[in-house]
Amino acid sequence: MLLEPQKRISERALPVWRITGAIYSIFMLLLCGGTTGLTLIFDWPIWIIAIAALVLIVFVYLMIFLLPTIRWRRWRYEVREQEIELQQGIFITRRTLVPMIRVQHVDTVQGPLLRKYKLATVTVSTAATVHEIPALELDEAEELRVFISKLARVADEDV
Amino acid sequence: MFEPKRLHPITAMLNALKMFKELIIPFLLIVVFGSRGSGMGLLPLIGVGVVLLIIIASGIISWLRYTYRIEENELRIEYGLFVRKKRYIPFERIQSLDFSEGLLHRPLGLVKVKVETAGSNGLEAEAVLTAITKNEANEIHDILQKSRANGRIDPSLEAEDVPELEEEVLYKITMKELLLLASTSGGVGVVISAVFAFIFQFEEIIPYETVFHEIKEIISSGVVFVSILVFLGFALAWIVAVVGMILKYGNFILKKVDDDLIITRGLLEKRQLTIPLNRIQGIRISENLLRQPLGYASVYIESAGGSVGDTEGSSANILPFIKKTRIRDIIEENIPGYIVSNEVTPAPKRALKRYIIRGTLILIPVVPICLYFFQLWGLLTLVFLPFLALWGYLCYRDAGWHLEGNQLKLSYRSIVKNTVLMQKNKIQSLSMKESHFQRKRDLATIGATVMSGLSGAGGSVVDLEEEDVLTIYHWYSRDEKSAG
Numbered sequence: 001m002l003l004e005p006q007k008r009i010s011e012r013a014l015p016v017w018r019i020t021g022a023i024y025s026i027f028m029l030l031l032c033g034g035t036t037g038l039t040l041i042f043d044w045p046i047w048i049i050a051i052a053a054l055v056l057i058v059f060v061y062l063m064i065f066l067l068p069t070i071r072w073r074r075w076r077y078e079v080r081e082q083e084i085e086l087q088q089g090i091f092i093t094r095r096t097l098v099p100m101i102r103v104q105h106v107d108t109v110q111g112p113l114l115r116k117y118k119l120a121t122v123t124v125s126t127a128a129t130v131h132e133i134p135a136l137e138l139d140e141a142e143e144l145r146v147f148i149s150k151l152a153r154v155a156d157e158d159v
Numbered sequence: 160m161f162e163p164k165r166l167h168p169i170t171a172m173l174n175a176l177k178m179f180k181e182l183i184i185p186f187l188l189i190v191v192f193g194s195r196g197s198g199m200g201l202l203p204l205i206g207v208g209v210v211l212l213i214i215i216a217s218g219i220i221s222w223l224r225y226t227y228r229i230e231e232n233e234l235r236i237e238y239g240l241f242v243r244k245k246r247y248i249p250f251e252r253i254q255s256l257d258f259s260e261g262l263l264h265r266p267l268g269l270v271k272v273k274v275e276t277a278g279s280n281g282l283e284a285e286a287v288l289t290a291i292t293k294n295e296a297n298e299i300h301d302i303l304q305k306s307r308a309n310g311r312i313d314p315s316l317e318a319e320d321v322p323e324l325e326e327e328v329l330y331k332i333t334m335k336e337l338l339l340l341a342s343t344s345g346g347v348g349v350v351i352s353a354v355f356a357f358i359f360q361f362e363e364i365i366p367y368e369t370v371f372h373e374i375k376e377i378i379s380s381g382v383v384f385v386s387i388l389v390f391l392g393f394a395l396a397w398i399v400a401v402v403g404m405i406l407k408y409g410n411f412i413l414k415k416v417d418d419d420l421i422i423t424r425g426l427l428e429k430r431q432l433t434i435p436l437n438r439i440q441g442i443r444i445s446e447n448l449l450r451q452p453l454g455y456a457s458v459y460i461e462s463a464g465g466s467v468g469d470t471e472g473s474s475a476n477i478l479p480f481i482k483k484t485r486i487r488d489i490i491e492e493n494i495p496g497y498i499v500s501n502e503v504t505p506a507p508k509r510a511l512k513r514y515i516i517r518g519t520l521i522l523i524p525v526v527p528i529c530l531y532f533f534q535l536w537g538l539l540t541l542v543f544l545p546f547l548a549l550w551g552y553l554c555y556r557d558a559g560w561h562l563e564g565n566q567l568k569l570s571y572r573s574i575v576k577n578t579v580l581m582q583k584n585k586i587q588s589l590s591m592k593e594s595h596f597q598r599k600r601d602l603a604t605i606g607a608t609v610m611s612g613l614s615g616a617g618g619s620v621v622d623l624e625e626e627d628v629l630t631i632y633h634w635y636s637r638d639e640k641s642a643g
Contacts, residue, residue, distance in 0.1 A: 082637035089592070096590035097635055126587040127463065128608050128615030 005078035005085045005095075012117045013135030014072055019113060021063030025056075028063075032056040077133050079148060084124060086131060102126040103152035106145045124148060163226035163237070167269050167290040170225070173261075174289070175218030182210070227288060229299065232306050234274065236286050248285060250306050252276045255419065255433030258296055262427055270296045275433070325417060329489050330478055332411040340457075340480035341404035343449040408479050415493050420460070422477060434475055438462045440585045441609040441616065442497055443474065444486060444578040451576060456483050458490070461611040474611060497580050498566055503559035509600055510622035511555050517621075518551025519544060558620050560605065560627065562634055567607060569618040579618035585609050586617075589635045591628050603628040607635075 032052040039048045067090055076087040084098045103124055110120045120141035122133045136144065189203045217240060225238040234248045257273040264270060272288040288296075332340070409426030422432040441461040450456060458478035478489065487499040506514075522543060529537030557572040567586065570578040592604040605628045606619030 080638040085636075092592050092594040093598075094590055094592045095632070096588055097632065098588045099635075099637055102587050126608075127610040128587040128617075131588065 005076040005087050007077050007079075009072070009075050009077070009133065009135050010119055010137045010140070011072070012119055012137075013075075014068055016113050016117050016119065016135055017068035017071065018064050021060075021068060024063050025060045028056055028059045075134070079144060081151065084131070084148070086133065096131060098124060098126060098129075098131055100148070100151045103148060106148045106152070108141050108145050122148075163228045164291075164295070165226055166222060166288060167267070167292065168222065169263060169267060169269065170289045171219040171222035173218075173263065174221050175215050178214045178218065179211075182214070186210075229302055234286070234299070246286060248274060248276060250303055253285075253303060254435055254438075256296075256300055256303065257433055258429075258431045259425075260429040264290060265427075265429070268293055272296050272299070325415075327415045328412060329415055329420075329493060330411075330413040330481065332408060332480065336480045337405060337408060337411075339453070339455065340408055341401040343447065343453070343455075344400065344404050411479055413477055413489075420477060420493070422475065432475060434460060434462050434477070436494060439494060440611060441582075442490065442494070442580040443616075443618075444483075444499075444580075446483075446576045448574070450480075454483050455480055456486065457481070458486060461609055461616045463610045474616065496565065496582055498563050499580070500561070500563065502563070503561045503568070503570060504623075504627060506555060506558040506620070506622050507602070507624045510558075510602055511552070513596075513600075513602070513622050514555035514558075515548050515551035518549075518554065519547040522547065555622075558622065560620055560623060560631060562631065567631065567634070569605070569607065569620050571618060571620045577618060579607075581607055581609050581617065583635065586635065587615060589632065591632050593625070597622065597625075601625040605631050 032055060035052045036049050038044070039046070039052075070090050071088075074087065074089055074093060078085045082100050084100070084103075086094075086096045086098070088094055104127055105125050107123045107125070108120045109123060114120060114135065117135075118138045119135045120138050122136060122141050122144050124131045124133070133141075133144070186207055189207055221238070221240050224240065224243070225236070227234065227236045229235070232250045234250070234253065236246045236248075238244055238246075253274055253276055255275045257275065258270040259273070260270050267290075269290045270293055271290060274286040274288075276285040406426045406428075408424055410429075411424040412422070414421045414423075418436045420434045420436065422430075422434070424430055439460055440463050443459040443461065444456050445459065446456040456478075457476060457480055459474040460477050461474055478486065481489075490497050490499050522540065526537065526540050529540045531537070533539075554572045557570060557576045559570045561568040565583045567581050567583065568578060569581075570576065587608045587610055589605070589607045592606070593602075597603055601624065602622045603625045604619060604621045605623060606617065608615040608617040610616075
């Protein structure tokens with residue numbers, strides 16, 4: 001059996017993902033609220049409200065509580081001398097290998113939420129694919145970016 | 160060759176036609192709606208006329224402004240309507256010259272020359288000489304060839320001493336193959352969907368409600384009549400597709416010249432395409448449902464950069480229709496490093512159930528919807544069940560992988576059976592996936608991506624033996640640590 005990649009992403013990813021989930025939940029709330037309103041106005045069967053409430057509860061539970069936790073627990077990465085290995089996925093676990101010599105450039109990206117929590121996302125691009133390591137501590141992300149670009153530069157195999 | 164030259168005057172017309180093609184839909188709209196508005200009178204038509212004049216004038220001016228010359232081992236092009244642009248392309252950067260001949264080119268003995276460099280993106284060539292005479296084109300080609308050879312061999316060599324390039328015809332389509340190719344292609348579907356897309360584009364203009372009303376009356380006048388109409392429609396679409404394919408792939412020839420593969424094809428419009436061997440990223444052999452039982456397949460090459468294949472992205476169809484047994488010789492002898500064999504490790508038996516379930520899954524949302532609309536008749540959709548199950552079985556049967564030296568072979572079916580050959584050092588990234596249910600049965604999915612033009616291509620096989628997937632994963636991993 002293959003060893004899992006060792007490093008985890010920052011624990012502060014959890015609140016960020018929960019907040020994002022909460023933002024999505026607001027949209028869901030509007031949708032379900034609208035449905036409930038229409039049901040009351042037009043006298044549609046009452047079970048529609050029940051379903052809307054149920055959908056909302058399940059959605060909120062998944063988006064704010066369950067999914068971020070699983071996602072965080074599953075996320076692993078490891079940057080080795082010759083390759084980057086990522087593991088991610090909620091229902092489907094995906095493990096990806098990206099050889100250093102295939103890396104074309106590395107970016108760090110930081111949205112307003114991530115900035116507030118002093119986190120950053122590192123994206124690694126090859127000629128054909130883009131890979132993302134979300135929510136790393138700021139200095140860790142910076143270190144990683146420098147590290148990967150240094151290693152990637154050493155490689156001189158052709159495309 | 161050193162003084163600036165203009166392209167053939169027909170270029171002015173080609174330029175104008177190209178601009179006109181882009182504007183044709185707005186023009187039609189103006190003509191259709193403009194004539195209805197009462198207050199405007201002839202104004203819209205005059206507007207169209209003025210625009211036409213501008214187009215023609217700019218076609219002529221851009222022809223006048225466009226010059227090319229060869230100087231100091233560079234192809235130098237100057238052009239531009241308002242902003243004058245100069246583009247100097249050093250010979251060493253030129254990867255290929257592709258000649259094509261459109262309908263207007265052929266009677267005049269002209270060619271269109273596309274200059275490809277490594278840097279040209281997937282969308283357009285680095286430079287295009289819209290129309291020059293064949294002699295001029297050959298002259299450019301020879302100069303380029305000589306200067307390259309000189310640079311490579313010995314700068315002191317006389318240009319005349321350059322050894323002739325090896326040229327070898329690898330494949331030439333026969334009449335029988337062309338006809339079979341055309342009639343077994345998936346082009347019919349494309350034509351039909353294009354017609355649909357076209358119809359829905361004009362939703363606003365065509366009064367569908369009245370049309371549908373009339374259709375309703377036609378339908379009530381007899382099912383037989385309607386079925387005949389539908390059948391005729393399909394037959395027509397099929398004929399259009401067949402003729403289209405014959406025009407496109409007529410005279411198809413694959414040649415190997417030096418280190419390049421060169422494709423020429425087309426009955427009316429002649430096109431040429433050059434693929435340098437060292438730009439090849441992967442090979443895909445695909446067999447559609449009609450060709451597979453006949454033992455025929457077509458072979459595509461994924462290549463990096465260059466505006467390979469104008470419309471079909473960056474996959475170049477190098478062997479459009481060929482007996483499967485012939486593929487091996489052509490590929491192995493001419494494209495170094497690739498191995499074509501029948502050896503394959505299939506998906507394990509226990510994956511079959513998952514393949515069949517996945518195939519029939521589409522019915523789950525369809526059946527209730529049909530039940531709702533057609534009541535009990537909706538159950539008729541269950542007729543599709545065995546077909547979908549069969550499709551699932553075919554997907555299962557065609558799934559497989561094989562490792563041979565530096566090469567990973569993945570074979571899988573969506574609708575067409577694809578076999579992808581990729582070399583380890585060309586694979587950009589590799590991933591394995593495992594869902595909860597797969598893990599319970601020790602199954603996993605493998606996927607690999609190679610570069611193709613600006614984006615990626617590759618393949619992925621579902622539900623292989625987990626151990627096999629790990630074997631591939633280890634094979635690709637470069638750090639021994641992970642193998643621990």
